[in-house]
Amino acid sequence: MITVGIDVGGTKIAGALVSETGDILKSLKVPTPADNTDDLITAVVEMVKELSSGQEVAAVGVAIAGFIDADQSEVIYSPNLSLRNEPLKAKLEARLGIDVFVENDANAAGWAEYRFGAGKDSDHMMMITIGTGVGGAIVAKGELFRGGFGIGAELGHTNFIQEGRPCGCGQNGCLEQYASGSALLDSAKELAASGTLEGARLAELQSEVDELSGTEVYKAITESDPGALRLLNELGTNIGKAVASFAAILDPKMLVVGGGLSVAGELLLAPIREAYLNHLPARGYRPEMTVVAASLINDAGVVGAADLARRASAQR
Numbered sequence: 001m002i003t004v005g006i007d008v009g010g011t012k013i014a015g016a017l018v019s020e021t022g023d024i025l026k027s028l029k030v031p032t033p034a035d036n037t038d039d040l041i042t043a044v045v046e047m048v049k050e051l052s053s054g055q056e057v058a059a060v061g062v063a064i065a066g067f068i069d070a071d072q073s074e075v076i077y078s079p080n081l082s083l084r085n086e087p088l089k090a091k092l093e094a095r096l097g098i099d100v101f102v103e104n105d106a107n108a109a110g111w112a113e114y115r116f117g118a119g120k121d122s123d124h125m126m127m128i129t130i131g132t133g134v135g136g137a138i139v140a141k142g143e144l145f146r147g148g149f150g151i152g153a154e155l156g157h158t159n160f161i162q163e164g165r166p167c168g169c170g171q172n173g174c175l176e177q178y179a180s181g182s183a184l185l186d187s188a189k190e191l192a193a194s195g196t197l198e199g200a201r202l203a204e205l206q207s208e209v210d211e212l213s214g215t216e217v218y219k220a221i222t223e224s225d226p227g228a229l230r231l232l233n234e235l236g237t238n239i240g241k242a243v244a245s246f247a248a249i250l251d252p253k254m255l256v257v258g259g260g261l262s263v264a265g266e267l268l269l270a271p272i273r274e275a276y277l278n279h280l281p282a283r284g285y286r287p288e289m290t291v292v293a294a295s296l297i298n299d300a301g302v303v304g305a306a307d308l309a310r311r312a313s314a315q316r
Protein backbone atom coordinates (compact mmCIF):
# COMPACT_ATOMS: atom_id res chain seq x y z
CA MET A 1 0.00 0.00 0.00
CA ILE A 2 1.61 3.24 -1.18
CA THR A 3 0.99 6.48 0.73
CA VAL A 4 2.07 10.09 0.42
CA GLY A 5 3.94 11.91 3.20
CA ILE A 6 4.10 15.70 3.35
CA ASP A 7 6.29 17.71 5.74
CA VAL A 8 5.25 21.35 6.06
CA GLY A 9 8.12 23.40 7.46
CA GLY A 10 8.50 27.11 8.07
CA THR A 11 10.45 27.65 4.84
CA LYS A 12 9.73 24.64 2.63
CA ILE A 13 7.19 21.91 2.00
CA ALA A 14 8.68 18.48 1.28
CA GLY A 15 6.63 15.59 -0.04
CA ALA A 16 7.22 11.99 -1.07
CA LEU A 17 5.55 8.89 -2.37
CA VAL A 18 6.51 6.22 0.17
CA SER A 19 6.34 2.43 -0.02
CA GLU A 20 5.24 0.12 2.80
CA THR A 21 8.89 -0.55 3.61
CA GLY A 22 9.67 3.16 4.04
CA ASP A 23 11.35 3.62 0.68
CA ILE A 24 10.94 6.94 -1.10
CA LEU A 25 9.70 6.32 -4.64
CA LYS A 26 9.41 9.94 -5.71
CA SER A 27 9.94 13.27 -3.93
CA LEU A 28 9.23 16.99 -4.35
CA LYS A 29 10.05 20.25 -2.58
CA VAL A 30 8.53 23.74 -2.83
CA PRO A 31 8.86 26.94 -0.76
CA THR A 32 6.17 27.37 1.94
CA PRO A 33 3.75 30.17 0.91
CA ALA A 34 4.16 32.92 3.51
CA ASP A 35 1.33 33.84 5.90
CA ASN A 36 -1.51 32.52 3.77
CA THR A 37 -3.36 29.38 4.78
CA ASP A 38 -5.27 29.02 1.50
CA ASP A 39 -2.06 29.18 -0.52
CA LEU A 40 -0.46 26.66 1.81
CA ILE A 41 -3.37 24.24 1.36
CA THR A 42 -3.26 24.68 -2.42
CA ALA A 43 0.49 23.99 -2.42
CA VAL A 44 -0.07 20.74 -0.48
CA VAL A 45 -2.95 19.70 -2.77
CA GLU A 46 -0.84 20.29 -5.89
CA MET A 47 2.07 18.39 -4.43
CA VAL A 48 -0.09 15.38 -3.51
CA LYS A 49 -1.64 15.36 -7.00
CA GLU A 50 1.74 15.47 -8.70
CA LEU A 51 3.23 12.76 -6.48
CA SER A 52 0.25 10.44 -6.86
CA SER A 53 -0.39 10.84 -10.58
CA GLY A 54 -0.68 7.39 -12.17
CA GLN A 55 -0.49 5.73 -8.74
CA GLU A 56 -3.03 4.18 -6.41
CA VAL A 57 -2.49 6.11 -3.17
CA ALA A 58 -4.19 4.84 0.01
CA ALA A 59 -3.81 7.88 2.26
CA VAL A 60 -1.90 11.11 2.86
CA GLY A 61 -0.01 12.02 6.03
CA VAL A 62 0.78 15.67 6.68
CA ALA A 63 3.45 16.52 9.27
CA ILE A 64 3.36 20.04 10.68
CA ALA A 65 5.25 21.82 13.44
CA GLY A 66 2.50 22.54 15.92
CA PHE A 67 -0.18 21.19 18.21
CA ILE A 68 -2.49 18.70 16.47
CA ASP A 69 -5.76 17.53 18.01
CA ALA A 70 -6.40 13.95 19.12
CA ASP A 71 -8.40 13.16 15.95
CA GLN A 72 -5.41 14.11 13.78
CA SER A 73 -7.64 16.51 11.91
CA GLU A 74 -7.06 20.02 13.21
CA VAL A 75 -3.95 22.15 13.62
CA ILE A 76 -4.71 23.81 16.95
CA TYR A 77 -1.67 26.05 16.97
CA SER A 78 1.44 26.30 14.82
CA PRO A 79 4.01 28.87 15.95
CA ASN A 80 5.74 29.27 12.57
CA LEU A 81 2.83 28.95 10.18
CA SER A 82 0.06 31.18 11.55
CA LEU A 83 -2.35 28.23 11.52
CA ARG A 84 -4.89 28.49 14.36
CA ASN A 85 -7.69 25.92 14.88
CA GLU A 86 -7.37 25.03 11.22
CA PRO A 87 -9.49 22.05 10.06
CA LEU A 88 -6.73 20.90 7.74
CA LYS A 89 -7.90 17.29 7.35
CA ALA A 90 -11.40 18.26 6.18
CA LYS A 91 -10.14 20.92 3.79
CA LEU A 92 -7.55 18.62 2.19
CA GLU A 93 -9.89 15.62 1.98
CA ALA A 94 -12.53 17.76 0.27
CA ARG A 95 -10.07 18.68 -2.45
CA LEU A 96 -8.20 15.38 -2.75
CA GLY A 97 -10.84 12.71 -2.16
CA ILE A 98 -8.33 10.59 -0.17
CA ASP A 99 -7.98 9.99 3.59
CA VAL A 100 -5.72 12.61 5.18
CA PHE A 101 -4.11 12.43 8.63
CA VAL A 102 -2.36 15.35 10.27
CA GLU A 103 0.57 14.73 12.61
CA ASN A 104 3.02 16.76 14.65
CA ASP A 105 6.33 16.88 12.73
CA ALA A 106 8.52 15.68 15.59
CA ASN A 107 6.14 12.75 16.17
CA ALA A 108 6.34 11.86 12.47
CA ALA A 109 10.14 12.01 12.52
CA GLY A 110 10.33 9.92 15.70
CA TRP A 111 7.99 7.34 14.23
CA ALA A 112 10.11 7.08 11.06
CA GLU A 113 13.25 6.48 13.13
CA TYR A 114 11.43 3.80 15.11
CA ARG A 115 10.06 2.02 12.04
CA PHE A 116 12.92 2.34 9.57
CA GLY A 117 15.85 4.24 11.12
CA ALA A 118 18.18 4.42 14.11
CA GLY A 119 15.49 3.33 16.58
CA LYS A 120 14.32 0.37 14.50
CA ASP A 121 12.72 -2.26 16.73
CA SER A 122 13.41 -0.34 19.96
CA ASP A 123 9.88 -0.59 21.37
CA HIS A 124 10.54 1.98 24.08
CA MET A 125 12.38 4.97 22.66
CA MET A 126 12.31 8.72 22.76
CA MET A 127 13.55 11.12 20.16
CA ILE A 128 14.76 14.66 20.61
CA THR A 129 14.83 16.77 17.46
CA ILE A 130 17.28 19.66 17.69
CA GLY A 131 16.64 22.15 14.91
CA THR A 132 15.29 25.70 14.99
CA GLY A 133 13.38 24.52 18.06
CA VAL A 134 13.51 21.37 20.18
CA GLY A 135 10.93 18.71 19.35
CA GLY A 136 10.15 15.44 21.03
CA ALA A 137 8.59 12.09 20.23
CA ILE A 138 7.90 9.10 22.44
CA VAL A 139 7.35 5.53 21.32
CA ALA A 140 6.07 3.34 24.16
CA LYS A 141 5.38 -0.38 23.67
CA GLY A 142 5.72 0.11 19.92
CA GLU A 143 3.04 2.80 19.78
CA LEU A 144 3.42 6.53 19.26
CA PHE A 145 2.48 8.33 22.48
CA ARG A 146 0.22 11.31 21.79
CA GLY A 147 -1.30 11.95 25.22
CA GLY A 148 -4.95 12.56 26.12
CA PHE A 149 -5.53 15.58 23.91
CA GLY A 150 -3.09 14.67 21.14
CA ILE A 151 -0.43 17.18 22.09
CA GLY A 152 1.87 15.22 24.39
CA ALA A 153 5.63 14.68 24.05
CA GLU A 154 6.41 18.40 23.73
CA LEU A 155 9.78 17.75 25.34
CA GLY A 156 11.22 21.11 24.23
CA HIS A 157 8.62 22.98 26.27
CA THR A 158 9.42 21.48 29.64
CA ASN A 159 10.82 23.95 32.15
CA PHE A 160 14.60 23.92 32.21
CA ILE A 161 15.51 27.17 34.01
CA GLN A 162 13.35 28.80 36.67
CA GLU A 163 12.21 32.24 35.42
CA GLY A 164 14.47 31.79 32.40
CA ARG A 165 14.41 33.16 28.85
CA PRO A 166 10.96 33.85 27.35
CA CYS A 167 9.72 31.15 24.95
CA GLY A 168 7.43 31.33 21.91
CA CYS A 169 4.93 29.14 23.81
CA GLY A 170 4.27 31.93 26.30
CA GLN A 171 6.28 30.42 29.17
CA ASN A 172 9.74 31.17 30.48
CA GLY A 173 12.81 28.97 30.72
CA CYS A 174 11.76 26.14 28.35
CA LEU A 175 14.46 23.63 27.32
CA GLU A 176 14.10 24.88 23.74
CA GLN A 177 15.55 28.25 24.79
CA TYR A 178 18.76 26.55 25.98
CA ALA A 179 19.24 23.67 23.58
CA SER A 180 17.94 24.56 20.10
CA GLY A 181 19.82 25.60 16.98
CA SER A 182 18.44 29.12 17.46
CA ALA A 183 19.73 29.23 21.05
CA LEU A 184 23.15 28.05 19.84
CA LEU A 185 23.21 30.75 17.17
CA ASP A 186 22.28 33.47 19.70
CA SER A 187 25.07 32.34 22.03
CA ALA A 188 27.51 32.28 19.11
CA LYS A 189 26.57 35.85 18.15
CA GLU A 190 27.12 36.94 21.75
CA LEU A 191 30.49 35.24 21.83
CA ALA A 192 31.53 36.74 18.49
CA ALA A 193 30.59 40.22 19.74
CA SER A 194 32.42 39.76 23.05
CA GLY A 195 35.80 40.73 21.63
CA THR A 196 37.41 37.85 23.51
CA LEU A 197 40.00 35.49 22.10
CA GLU A 198 37.45 32.67 22.40
CA GLY A 199 35.07 34.50 20.05
CA ALA A 200 37.75 35.59 17.57
CA ARG A 201 37.22 32.84 14.98
CA LEU A 202 33.44 33.36 14.91
CA ALA A 203 33.94 37.12 14.50
CA GLU A 204 36.41 36.42 11.70
CA LEU A 205 33.91 34.21 9.85
CA GLN A 206 31.31 37.00 9.91
CA SER A 207 32.37 40.57 10.68
CA GLU A 208 28.71 41.65 11.01
CA VAL A 209 28.11 39.48 14.08
CA ASP A 210 24.33 39.87 13.88
CA GLU A 211 24.50 38.23 10.46
CA LEU A 212 26.33 35.16 11.74
CA SER A 213 24.65 32.04 10.28
CA GLY A 214 24.20 28.46 11.43
CA THR A 215 26.42 27.35 8.55
CA GLU A 216 29.24 29.58 9.79
CA VAL A 217 28.89 28.32 13.35
CA TYR A 218 28.96 24.75 12.03
CA LYS A 219 32.10 25.59 10.03
CA ALA A 220 33.78 26.79 13.23
CA ILE A 221 32.72 23.54 14.94
CA THR A 222 34.22 21.40 12.17
CA GLU A 223 37.46 23.41 12.47
CA SER A 224 37.52 22.53 16.20
CA ASP A 225 37.28 26.19 17.16
CA PRO A 226 37.34 26.13 20.99
CA GLY A 227 34.61 28.78 21.33
CA ALA A 228 32.12 27.08 19.00
CA LEU A 229 32.91 23.68 20.52
CA ARG A 230 32.27 24.98 24.04
CA LEU A 231 28.84 26.25 22.99
CA LEU A 232 27.94 22.94 21.34
CA ASN A 233 29.16 21.13 24.43
CA GLU A 234 26.96 23.30 26.66
CA LEU A 235 23.96 22.63 24.42
CA GLY A 236 24.59 18.87 24.59
CA THR A 237 24.96 19.09 28.37
CA ASN A 238 21.60 20.86 28.63
CA ILE A 239 19.94 18.17 26.52
CA GLY A 240 21.58 15.41 28.57
CA LYS A 241 20.46 16.93 31.84
CA ALA A 242 16.88 17.24 30.58
CA VAL A 243 16.70 13.70 29.16
CA ALA A 244 17.84 12.28 32.51
CA SER A 245 14.58 13.66 33.94
CA PHE A 246 12.57 12.37 30.97
CA ALA A 247 14.18 8.95 31.51
CA ALA A 248 13.02 9.02 35.14
CA ILE A 249 9.44 9.24 33.85
CA LEU A 250 9.58 7.17 30.66
CA ASP A 251 12.37 4.65 31.27
CA PRO A 252 13.18 4.37 27.54
CA LYS A 253 15.76 1.95 26.18
CA MET A 254 17.03 4.36 23.56
CA LEU A 255 17.35 8.06 22.82
CA VAL A 256 17.53 9.05 19.15
CA VAL A 257 18.93 12.53 18.53
CA GLY A 258 17.70 14.10 15.30
CA GLY A 259 17.22 17.47 13.65
CA GLY A 260 19.72 19.68 11.85
CA LEU A 261 22.24 19.73 14.69
CA SER A 262 22.56 15.95 14.75
CA VAL A 263 25.00 16.21 11.83
CA ALA A 264 27.57 17.17 14.53
CA GLY A 265 27.54 13.45 15.47
CA GLU A 266 29.71 12.45 18.42
CA LEU A 267 30.61 16.07 19.17
CA LEU A 268 26.97 16.47 20.22
CA LEU A 269 26.22 12.93 21.43
CA ALA A 270 29.19 12.69 23.83
CA PRO A 271 28.14 15.62 26.09
CA ILE A 272 24.51 14.41 25.95
CA ARG A 273 25.57 10.95 27.17
CA GLU A 274 27.83 12.35 29.87
CA ALA A 275 25.24 14.78 31.29
CA TYR A 276 22.48 12.15 31.05
CA LEU A 277 24.53 9.74 33.17
CA ASN A 278 25.60 12.46 35.62
CA HIS A 279 21.99 13.45 36.28
CA LEU A 280 20.31 10.05 36.09
CA PRO A 281 18.39 9.33 39.30
CA ALA A 282 19.53 6.14 41.07
CA ARG A 283 22.45 5.86 38.69
CA GLY A 284 24.20 2.54 38.99
CA TYR A 285 20.98 0.85 40.04
CA ARG A 286 19.01 1.24 36.84
CA PRO A 287 19.74 0.18 33.25
CA GLU A 288 21.03 2.98 31.06
CA MET A 289 19.56 3.81 27.67
CA THR A 290 21.70 4.04 24.55
CA VAL A 291 22.07 7.43 22.84
CA VAL A 292 22.34 7.39 19.04
CA ALA A 293 22.07 9.84 16.14
CA ALA A 294 19.04 9.73 13.86
CA SER A 295 19.65 8.07 10.51
CA LEU A 296 16.88 9.42 8.28
CA ILE A 297 17.52 13.14 8.97
CA ASN A 298 15.88 15.09 6.13
CA ASP A 299 13.46 12.35 5.11
CA ALA A 300 12.18 11.42 8.57
CA GLY A 301 9.17 13.77 8.47
CA VAL A 302 7.77 12.59 5.12
CA VAL A 303 8.51 8.91 5.72
CA GLY A 304 6.96 8.99 9.21
CA ALA A 305 3.89 10.92 8.07
CA ALA A 306 3.35 8.48 5.18
CA ASP A 307 3.69 5.42 7.42
CA LEU A 308 1.41 6.80 10.13
CA ALA A 309 -1.20 7.61 7.46
CA ARG A 310 -0.96 4.04 6.12
CA ARG A 311 -1.54 2.61 9.61
CA ALA A 312 -4.36 5.02 10.49
CA SER A 313 -6.09 4.35 7.18
CA ALA A 314 -5.83 0.55 7.64
CA GLN A 315 -7.37 0.82 11.12
CA ARG A 316 -10.46 2.63 9.90
Ligand SMILES: [Zn+2]
Binds near residue numbers: 167170
Ligand atom coordinates in the same frame (compact mmCIF):
# COMPACT_ATOMS: atom_id res chain seq x y z
ZN1 LIG B 1 8.20 26.90 25.46
